[in-house]
Amino acid sequence: MFIKRILQPIIEGQLRSNKVILLTGARRVGKTVLMNQLADSFNGLKLLLNGDDLSTADLLNDRRVASYRRWLGDTELLLIDEAQVIPEVGRSLKLMIDSFAHLTVLVTGSSAFDLTNRTGEPLVGRQLAYTLYPLAQLELSATETYLQTRDRLTDRLIFGSYPNVVRMNNDNDRVDYMKSMVSSYLLKDILLFEQVRNAHKMLQLLQLIAYQIGSEVSNDELSRQLQLDRNTVVRYLDLFTKVFILFRLGGYSNNLRKEVTKSSKWYFFDNGIRNALINNFSLPYQRPDMGALWENYLIAERLKRNAYQRRQATTYFWRTYDQQELDWLEEQDGQLSAFEMKWNTNRVRFPKAFQTAYPTASLSVVNPDNYLDFIT
Structure with a gap:
């Protein structure tokens, strides 16, 4: 049974906003499923990463524009699942958004206190935040x-x-x-x-x-x-x-x-x-x-x-x-x-x-x- 989430078209309208889109919510409410659906609906160049993968943290923590350019290339949509586990992820995302005008980043996290803390002040004015709940x-x-x-x-x-x-x-x-x-x-x-x-x-x-x-x-x-x-x-x-x-x-x-x-x-x-x-x-x-x-x-x-x-x-x-x-x-x-x-x-x-x-x-x-x- 396919159940379309209300947030899907709302977030789809922001996927070329050159902002960081934060999608938070409890575990098992469907954040990863929604992220994959958003990725499927996007017709530009995209890249999906998982915060639980240590190589993702290594890529983001090398905070140099030249380094980001090397692996991002012409990516228009970067998607990072479970971003809250990545240390100082907010600083990395700020540098990306400031450096690449064609890039939008969608990140998910299952805890508001950690994802917002780790993406907080560095992203003021650069982020859009949404919460996904159990099915309404x-x-x-x-x-x-x-x-x-x-x-x-x-x-x-x-x-x-x-x-x-x-x-x-x-x-x-x-x-x-x-x-x-x-x-x-x-x-x-x-x-x-x-x-x-x-x-x-x-x-x-x-x-x-x-x-x-x-x-x-x-x-x-x-x-x-x-x-x-x-x-x-x-x-x-x-x-x-x-x-x-x-x-x-x-x-x-x-x-x-x-x-x-x-x-x-x-x-x-x-x-x-x-x-x-x-x-x-x-x-x-x-x-x-x-x-x-x-x-x-x-x-x-x-x-x-x-x-x-x-x-x-x-x-x-x-x-x-x-x-x-x-x-x-x-x-x-x-x-x-x-x-x-x-x-x-x-x-x-x-x-x-x-x-x-x-x-x-x-x-x-x-x-x-x-x-x-x-x-x-």
């Missing part, structure tokens, strides 16, 4: 009918949307794949580049977050439960965002003193990773956490949708100290939109305090009957 419903909708999408909703809530998982037809294969993701790939970038040796504690932290989807998370409480220094917990959470495991949602406030603003909620980019961490792939009717799964799925899909459609919305949750709350707020161009995520389609009462404080805000419920409008 926006992309899947192009390959399936409305009825197929509705029939496959349970699979996406339980097993997530990594490309290989979506292509599998057997649930046991999906479970095995997601478990291998957690055991073999989830922390690989952090352990490799940040010299973090306490992998056991990191997995425990992710498991604690997995059980608290949709709830406010206290760093102090996590510190006590894990018997880790609070600053270490904060650092680990930051690293999880930079390897595209988690993302943070902060509290919104503009009017009321009783609004909660300092707390955080954490969500996973993919439901399958979350369920693998707690080793629970039960069907919806067998599990008590469907509200949390539904909320995580919708918010992750909305994040992908906003990113791919270049919607510059700032996002929050909303809660007061007397427990009035809303799951998801978006603020864009001065307009505030609020959403409640409900797996069950029962009637919802919106908080009076919010309606009084923000009378012009729109209020919506997202449930299984209308969720596609929210995420596509």
Whole structure:
């Protein structure tokens, strides 16, 4: 099953820009596949390199224009997979882009903190950055009918949307794949580049977050439960965002003193990773956490949708100290939109305090009957 990624035509339009195009994203989301498709669609002279190959690092680290000219020749598109493993790759790429007006470089990396750090300041004004996520419903909708999408909703809530998982037809294969993701790939970038040796504690932290989807998370409480220094917990959470495991949602406030603003909620980019961490792939009717799964799925899909459609919305949750709350707020161009995520389609009462404080805000419920409008 071929699934065209939304980023493909966007990046194709930049392949003669004389810039460095950074493509980041978690492991196994399809960056290499997308890079190869972009290479196939390019009708100029191109060269593909792999950052894991030591000879690639040797070529790039010989930072002399004459050296680059010798092996680049008239290359118009240079593609480097896993560029984050190459020391000082940013300096090399800057020299290439500054020296060869006909050259564009596309590089991939599975960790935002390392690829951006290694390509950062030297490439200011010379780079374009894109993030590839697990498959978005926006992309899947192009390959399936409305009825197929509705029939496959349970699979996406339980097993997530990594490309290989979506292509599998057997649930046991999906479970095995997601478990291998957690055991073999989830922390690989952090352990490799940040010299973090306490992998056991990191997995425990992710498991604690997995059980608290949709709830406010206290760093102090996590510190006590894990018997880790609070600053270490904060650092680990930051690293999880930079390897595209988690993302943070902060509290919104503009009017009321009783609004909660300092707390955080954490969500996973993919439901399958979350369920693998707690080793629970039960069907919806067998599990008590469907509200949390539904909320995580919708918010992750909305994040992908906003990113791919270049919607510059700032996002929050909303809660007061007397427990009035809303799951998801978006603020864009001065307009505030609020959403409640409900797996069950029962009637919802919106908080009076919010309606009084923000009378012009729109209020919506997202449930299984209308969720596609929210995420596509």
